[in-house]
Amino acid sequence: MTEINERDRAVFEAGIKLGALYHQFVGTPISMDTANDLERMIEQSAIVQPYVRSISVSIDRGMVQKKQNPTFRYCELEGRMLHVSLQVLYKNTIAYAELAYDEEQDYPLMSIKKIESM
Template identity: 55%
Template structure:
């Protein structure tokens, strides 16, 4: 079947989420440093091709619950709440990562012509 602009838009969106997750999960983080990590993750992914916008939020309550006796934890998948819009000529794809049913899920929220 012919590969369409829509296919490429959705494919690029998937790449970004997989990259974000496996690049940054594991990073040491605390309540004090969560904000700079959120900013670095969103800016880092935003330089990749076709990223129109991205917001990254790290769940503070989960950080707190996971703090070691040394006062920090590591970024874990379930802590991530991500919303990103990928724009490929002709299409915008809105995707996200969210914690649902016990897992950090990646999913397509909306596809629109643009």
């Protein structure tokens, strides 16, 4: 057992942010026309939270188009539609994390990509 350090905190916060945005926004009604604004809104909801250095959200338009109900022309945001790149800065450590659909496992996978000291 060791002390909790800066690196742990940065990585932990990155996990929190991805878990949070996923379960906050999955289920949101969305169309091809509103996908762009929803991307920006998800980014903003992360940016206001502590330690978020930057975030980029993109929603897979091909999946939206395919999932759109033919009659009603909208669908709901699903986890597998989301691609998120996130940087968390805790003191002098940056954790780079990602949410991306893993086709092989058919799973919206969250992962830590890189950890840096500034």
